[in-house]
Amino acid sequence: MIRFLFTIFLCGLLFFAGGCWDILLIEDLAMVIAIGFDVDPENPDLMVVTMTSPTLSEEKKEPMATVTVKAESIDQALHNVQRQSEDILVLGQTNVLVFCEEFARSGRLSEVMSQLSQLRDINANAKVVVVKGATAQNVLQLSSPVEPRAAVYLVDLLERNHFTGMINQATVSEYWRKHYTLGIDPVVALIDITGHEDEKEGFRVAGAGLFNSAGKMTGTLTDEEVISYNIITGDAPRRRFITKVKISGHKRNVSGLIERSKVKIKTKIKDKPSIDVRMELIVDGLDADWDANVLDPKVTDKLAKLLAKDFQGNIQELFEKSQKVQADFAGLGRHVRVQHSEWFNGKDWAEEYKDADISVSVKVTVRRIGTMVKPES
Amino acid sequence: MAAGKKYGFSDFQWVAVMVSAILGAGMMTLPRAVGEIAGRDGWISIILAGFVAWTAALIIWLLCRKFPTRTLPEMSMLILGRPLGILVSALYSLYALVVCSLALRILLSMLSTWVFIWVPVPVLLILILIAIGYVGRMGAITLARLMEIKTILAVAIVFMFMVPLREFVSLNLRPVGGEGLKILQAVPNASFSFLGFEVMLIFFPFLINKNKALKLNSIALGLVTAAYAAGVVFVYGVLGLEYTLNLIWPLMTYMRIGTLPFVQRVDNMLLFAWAGLIISVATVHYFSATYTLATLSKRKYHDIWVLVSLPLVYLLTNVPSNLAETFVFSEIVGMIGYPFLLGMAVLLLLVAKIRGLDEREGKKT
Numbered sequence: 188m189i190r191f192l193f194t195i196f197l198c199g200l201l202f203f204a205g206g207c208w209d210i211l212l213i214e215d216l217a218m219v220i221a222i223g224f225d226v227d228p229e230n231p232d233l234m235v236v237t238m239t240s241p242t243l244s245e246e247k248k249e250p251m252a253t254v255t256v257k258a259e260s261i262d263q264a265l266h267n268v269q270r271q272s273e274d275i276l277v278l279g280q281t282n283v284l285v286f287c288e289e290f291a292r293s294g295r296l297s298e299v300m301s302q303l304s305q306l307r308d309i310n311a312n313a314k315v316v317v318v319k320g321a322t323a324q325n326v327l328q329l330s331s332p333v334e335p336r337a338a339v340y341l342v343d344l345l346e347r348n349h350f351t352g353m354i355n356q357a358t359v360s361e362y363w364r365k366h367y368t369l370g371i372d373p374v375v376a377l378i379d380i381t382g383h384e385d386e387k388e389g390f391r392v393a394g395a396g397l398f399n400s401a402g403k404m405t406g407t408l409t410d411e412e413v414i415s416y417n418i419i420t421g422d423a424p425r426r427r428f429i430t431k432v433k434i435s436g437h438k439r440n441v442s443g444l445i446e447r448s449k450v451k452i453k454t455k456i457k458d459k460p461s462i463d464v465r466m467e468l469i470v471d472g473l474d475a476d477w478d479a480n481v482l483d484p485k486v487t488d489k490l491a492k493l494l495a496k497d498f499q500g501n502i503q504e505l506f507e508k509s510q511k512v513q514a515d516f517a518g519l520g521r522h523v524r525v526q527h528s529e530w531f532n533g534k535d536w537a538e539e540y541k542d543a544d545i546s547v548s549v550k551v552t553v554r555r556i557g558t559m560v561k562p563e564s
Numbered sequence: 565m566a567a568g569k570k571y572g573f574s575d576f577q578w579v580a581v582m583v584s585a586i587l588g589a590g591m592m593t594l595p596r597a598v599g600e601i602a603g604r605d606g607w608i609s610i611i612l613a614g615f616v617a618w619t620a621a622l623i624i625w626l627l628c629r630k631f632p633t634r635t636l637p638e639m640s641m642l643i644l645g646r647p648l649g650i651l652v653s654a655l656y657s658l659y660a661l662v663v664c665s666l667a668l669r670i671l672l673s674m675l676s677t678w679v680f681i682w683v684p685v686p687v688l689l690i691l692i693l694i695a696i697g698y699v700g701r702m703g704a705i706t707l708a709r710l711m712e713i714k715t716i717l718a719v720a721i722v723f724m725f726m727v728p729l730r731e732f733v734s735l736n737l738r739p740v741g742g743e744g745l746k747i748l749q750a751v752p753n754a755s756f757s758f759l760g761f762e763v764m765l766i767f768f769p770f771l772i773n774k775n776k777a778l779k780l781n782s783i784a785l786g787l788v789t790a791a792y793a794a795g796v797v798f799v800y801g802v803l804g805l806e807y808t809l810n811l812i813w814p815l816m817t818y819m820r821i822g823t824l825p826f827v828q829r830v831d832n833m834l835l836f837a838w839a840g841l842i843i844s845v846a847t848v849h850y851f852s853a854t855y856t857l858a859t860l861s862k863r864k865y866h867d868i869w870v871l872v873s874l875p876l877v878y879l880l881t882n883v884p885s886n887l888a889e890t891f892v893f894s895e896i897v898g899m900i901g902y903p904f905l906l907g908m909a910v911l912l913l914l915v916a917k918i919r920g921l922d923e924r925e926g927k928k929t
Contacts, residue, residue: 307678307681311817312821364804367807368736368804
């Protein structure tokens with residue numbers, strides 16, 4: 188009898204087990220897949236937050252439900268959106284966070300990221316993106332002919348372009364880590380809206396936003412510069428480049444794949460940090476518009492040297508640009524910290540980075556050139 | 565029992581019980597705890613703490629091998645006399661119940677923070693206590709078998725740990741040794757996470773190959789040290805020291821990075837798997853405490869001791885009123901635990917030596 192009662196008691200308790208107690212049916216959830224953040228033009232203390240979630244019902248006309256609210260913080264925004272939602276808001280499926288440029292430049296992006304880090308259900312692998320010349324609200328309300336659900340289209344766009352090396356990887360967790368770690372600053376993806384003035388219906392990746400150690404977006408990289416960024420940081424599975432190099436007095440199109448890259452960074456401290464960045468790149472599948480026999484080793488060597496010079500110049504310019512905006516995108520400060528930790532401990536790296544001497548040298552090895560013996564004959 | 569088959573812990577079961585008694589809640593907070601003192605060299609402090617724990621385990625082993633068929637209450641009453649023996653054993657039981665409660669409290673804090681936000685904590689606690697009580701009543705051999713299965717399943721956790729490693733940056737761990745003496749300063753804190761090896765005092769008589777005990781203990785402590793050190797290296801390598809120090813549960817944040825094709829939230833998977841490990845810690849200590857109490861009552865009434873001690877664990881689990889107090893409480897237990905256990909073992913060894921007590925030589929026992 189006691190055993191029977193004990194069994195009944197145990198079975199009864201099962202109803203109170205975690206899942207049953209706190210049951211949430213998927214039909215009752217509003218799974219936010221994208222959140223947009225804009226500056227409120229009427230009140231600088233407020234932000235305009237747009238949340239979009241799939242409707243998950245055949246009866247609904249629109250595939251996505253988009254709600255826009257004003258709030259002081261992300262928690263308040265969630266409260267305000269919840270007040271307008273018939274379902275329970277959850278953030279575990281949030282795949283992308285969109286910020287308008289003004290918001291990122293004001294430093295409020297960093298505040299929001301900090302608030303988000305305290306939300307336990309936020310997807311730490313969500314993408315972070317800044318939109319140029321438009322609001323995040325615009326982006327999330329666009330209806331592209333390719334994919335009417337803007338948030339889904341945006342996530343796919345970011346993922347595919349990261350895979351092909353067109354943009355850097357920028358996720359929520361990566362932002363948190365780079366923001367907190369000394370000697371490296373966050374970089375996020377940049378997009379802009381495309382289409383006619385009256386009918387803006389799509390967007391494209393447009394480079395990257397550079398952040399300083401205070402969490403303000405202080406500069407941007409063009410889409411060509413992002414390729415150099417990916418070469419330095421190794422931050423993309425496939426890195427394809429397109430450039431023009433001067434061969435025999437003519438500017439010629441050259442493109443190829445960076446198969447492997449090795450970066451060695453040596454630092455010295457005199458009156459200021461001196462950083463020597465040495466790169467070795469293995470280039471494969473090179474295509475060059477050049478009327479030369481590519482099976483001639485001299486031609487390959489010449490192309491390798493010309494490419495090395497080109498990369499060196501581009502990367503040097505990239506570092507100079509980042510120094511001006513005090514954004515150590517490549518984490519050179521971490522190398523300085525490792526190699527001169529005593530010196531580093533007492534310094535404001537952002538200030539030191541601005542005046543550091545950075546020299547870049549690149550060596551290129553060309554593995555293969557195209558499929559034709561004389562590509563432009 | 566099959567002819568020729570000995571009744572007791574096999575070698576693997578011994579290692580499993582030792583690992584289960586140690587490896588648990590410490591892993592969740594260790595990266596921050598050691599990082600606050602030893603910076604990015606925290607993992608070195610953990611390896612040193614592993615040596616400290618091994619030395620402490622060696623002292624307890626020296627005591628156990630003198631009395632290979634006696635558990636702590638039996639040997640303490642023999643060496644110190646009945647009143648002092650009962651006092652020492654009762655103190656050990658209380659200590660083991662406190663460790664059990666603390667492990668459960670940290671588990672509950674973690675579950676309430678990350679998944680069961682709206683589930684009342686008492687419901688979770690009662691459910692876990694029922695499971696612990698049930699296992700506790702089944703006896704030492706069943707416990708060992710369960711820990712054996714759990715240790716094999718824990719291999720899956722190792723694979724889960726690998727998921728975020730794509731983001732590993734070795735620069736976050738360098739320069740190695742740069743923190744100097746701070747590495748040593750963090751050793752006491754790190755050592756607290758190794759408490760649990762003392763269950764040897766209770767389980768030693770169950771071990772079949774007692775001559776292998778030292779080797780098996782070394783393997784168990786080696787595995788735990790490797791797990792703790794690897795955990796800290798992985799967390800620092802992926803999250804960076806500065807970010808880690810700002811997190812209450814660094815390991816959970818670490819596990820939030822990266823996904824698997826078939827599992828989007830690896831952190832939740834880890835949490836459930838790790839809950840099993842922490843419940844194992846609590847179960848082994850709970851069994852040690854109740855078995856000690858049962859031995860004091862002439863090896864009778866273990867079933868009753870298992871049941872009557874559950875409310876005490878429930879109450880002890882609720883002693884810290886918040887998370888901050890839980891961490892303070894766990895530090896206090898660590899600070900008291902080492903001196904108490906080592907003091908007790910050394911005292912018993914010395915008195916046994918002076919009185920010429922040694923069961924192996926058949927002296928006065």
